[in-house]
Amino acid sequence: MIGRQTTAAIAVLTIAGAASAAGQDRQLGFPADPDVALRVYNLVGTTRITGWDRDSIEVRATVPPRGGSLFGGGSRRAAKLGVDGQNPSFTGPPATLDVRVPRGARIWVKSGTADVIVAEIRGEIEVSSVTGAVTLTGSPRVAAIETIDGNVSITGNATVVRARTGAGAVTISGARGDVVVATVQGKVEIVSNELLSGRVETVSGSVEVRTAVPLDGQLEVETHDGPVEITLPRELDARFDLSTIKGAPIATHFSGDVLRQHPRSARFAVGKKSGAGRGASIVVRTFSGAITVRSRSNPSGG
Amino acid sequence: MNDCRDVREAIPSLLAGNLGPETRAQLDAHLARCQACRDDVETAIWVGERTRALPRAIAPARDLWTGIAPRLGRRTRRFAAPWWGLAAAAIVLMALSSAATVALVRRTVQPDPGGFAQLELGFQNAARELGEVYRESRGTLAPGTRAVLERNLEVIERALAEARAALDADPSNRALEAVVVAAYKRKIAFLERASAFGES
Numbered sequence: 340m341i342g343r344q345t346t347a348a349i350a351v352l353t354i355a356g357a358a359s360a361a362g363q364d365r366q367l368g369f370p371a372d373p374d375v376a377l378r379v380y381n382l383v384g385t386t387r388i389t390g391w392d393r394d395s396i397e398v399r400a401t402v403p404p405r406g407g408s409l410f411g412g413g414s415r416r417a418a419k420l421g422v423d424g425q426n427p428s429f430t431g432p433p434a435t436l437d438v439r440v441p442r443g444a445r446i447w448v449k450s451g452t453a454d455v456i457v458a459e460i461r462g463e464i465e466v467s468s469v470t471g472a473v474t475l476t477g478s479p480r481v482a483a484i485e486t487i488d489g490n491v492s493i494t495g496n497a498t499v500v501r502a503r504t505g506a507g508a509v510t511i512s513g514a515r516g517d518v519v520v521a522t523v524q525g526k527v528e529i530v531s532n533e534l535l536s537g538r539v540e541t542v543s544g545s546v547e548v549r550t551a552v553p554l555d556g557q558l559e560v561e562t563h564d565g566p567v568e569i570t571l572p573r574e575l576d577a578r579f580d581l582s583t584i585k586g587a588p589i590a591t592h593f594s595g596d597v598l599r600q601h602p603r604s605a606r607f608a609v610g611k612k613s614g615a616g617r618g619a620s621i622v623v624r625t626f627s628g629a630i631t632v633r634s635r636s637n638p639s640g641g
Numbered sequence: 642m643n644d645c646r647d648v649r650e651a652i653p654s655l656l657a658g659n660l661g662p663e664t665r666a667q668l669d670a671h672l673a674r675c676q677a678c679r680d681d682v683e684t685a686i687w688v689g690e691r692t693r694a695l696p697r698a699i700a701p702a703r704d705l706w707t708g709i710a711p712r713l714g715r716r717t718r719r720f721a722a723p724w725w726g727l728a729a730a731a732i733v734l735m736a737l738s739s740a741a742t743v744a745l746v747r748r749t750v751q752p753d754p755g756g757f758a759q760l761e762l763g764f765q766n767a768a769r770e771l772g773e774v775y776r777e778s779r780g781t782l783a784p785g786t787r788a789v790l791e792r793n794l795e796v797i798e799r800a801l802a803e804a805r806a807a808l809d810a811d812p813s814n815r816a817l818e819a820v821v822v823a824a825y826k827r828k829i830a831f832l833e834r835a836s837a838f839g840e841s
Contacts, residue, residue, distance in 0.1 A: 487786070
């Protein structure tokens with residue numbers, strides 16, 4: 340609940356930010372809890388958010404003339420900041436927000452065409468964008484990214500990843516926990532040493548996954564006509580359920596890279612433990628996409 | 642539990658968490674080897690999640706109500722505000738869940754193809770209503786955003802049309818039914834997102 344003092348602080352800072360319409364760089368700072376909930380608004384330009392080991396939020400912003408006004412403020416527990424009054428058709432130099440926040444912060448970012456760059460956050464990060472690219476590095480507990488046409492890049496050991504795009508490509512590198520990706524046309528690439536749970540759904544984007552999956556792990560991919568290529572380690576205990584309705588014959592490369600082709604579906608297990616009903620579950624379903632599954636000694640090594 | 646009919650009869654208990662450990666183990670074993678039943682369970686879970694996510698009641702905020710109340714006296718031609726959009730979506734999803742439940746229940750009694758038809762009708766209604774909500778809000782979107790959303794929607798609809806045509810050619814194919822259901826889910830989810838962009 341934002342109290343009167345907080346509201347007043349926001350108002351004061353909004354007015355102070357309005358002065359930036361003259362094109363001056365602005366700087367704001369206010370105290371914050373380690374897990375402060377922060378909402379950031381910047382539709383056009385660039386938003387950069389970096390975690391630091393201080394109990395405060397600091398904002399450095401450049402807002403061009405007629406490009407909106409900076410506002411910001413809140414309590415220690417919850418704050419919001421951003422650029423207000425932006426015109427999406429404004430063609431001048433874009434606004435840039437450079438925000439420092441406690442590493443454990445829980446952050447929500449709203450963007451239009453603005454690129455969003457997030458680094459060194461251990462808390463939670465949620466981004467909503469239209470065409471802006473989203474680049475995340477670090478190990479947040481939760482990373483939830485939604486954009487229609489922007490590309491998404493997540494590098495680091497995020498525990499929970501949710502990424503959804505339309506035509507934007509999604510690249511995830513290093514995530515080990517629970518990863519769910521959905522695109523319409525966007526290409527999906529996931530590379531990890533070990534992925535506990537992964538689900539990818541796309542209409543026509545290509546899907547490439549290179550990872551190990553533990554015994555109790557699962558990987559599920561569903562496409563309409565997007566091709567699927569999965570590379571797994573040679574030492575593997577897994578049960579496979581691969582099926583296509585109209586796609587090319589399913590190609591599997593196990594046992595010394597010998598190519599086997601399966602006309603429409605393939606259900607099989609590899610590894611000693613899979614015979615006892617254990618093993619990772621690998622499921623791929625597609626309407627007309629090609630499916631290729633292969634093993635390598637080091638799948639995440641490229 | 643070797644019979645698909647037994648599994649379908651067990652779905653309501655599964656969703657309610659009322660299955661005993663032995664029955665659950667039998668069901669899991671069946672699901673592990675039966676794609677069609679897995680699809681049924683996934684669909685039932687999906688519908689259940691959507692239904693649970695719906696608000697128990699949708700009451701307008703006091704300040705909104707003063708503006709809305711006078712308009713209730715005259716016939717409302719279309720949904721004009723995001724709140725009504727959400728209300729429409731809620732109603733549609735409730736109808737969808739009812740249709741899906743009916744379809745699933747009927748399949749437990751008699752596995753007839755009409756169950757899928759009813760399920761599909763629910764999806765079609767949901768997609769149509771959400772499409773209307775989106776069209777109401779698209780005027781508020783930036784032209785670039787609108788173009789991006791509709792380009793993606795075209796891809797989704799093309800995929801749905803392809804899957805539907807394949808099912809028309811092979812109407813008894815359960816795998817194709819699952820593909821069509823997945824395509825509808827994608828379309829509905831995307832329309833929900835697109836409508837949300839209009840509200841924000």
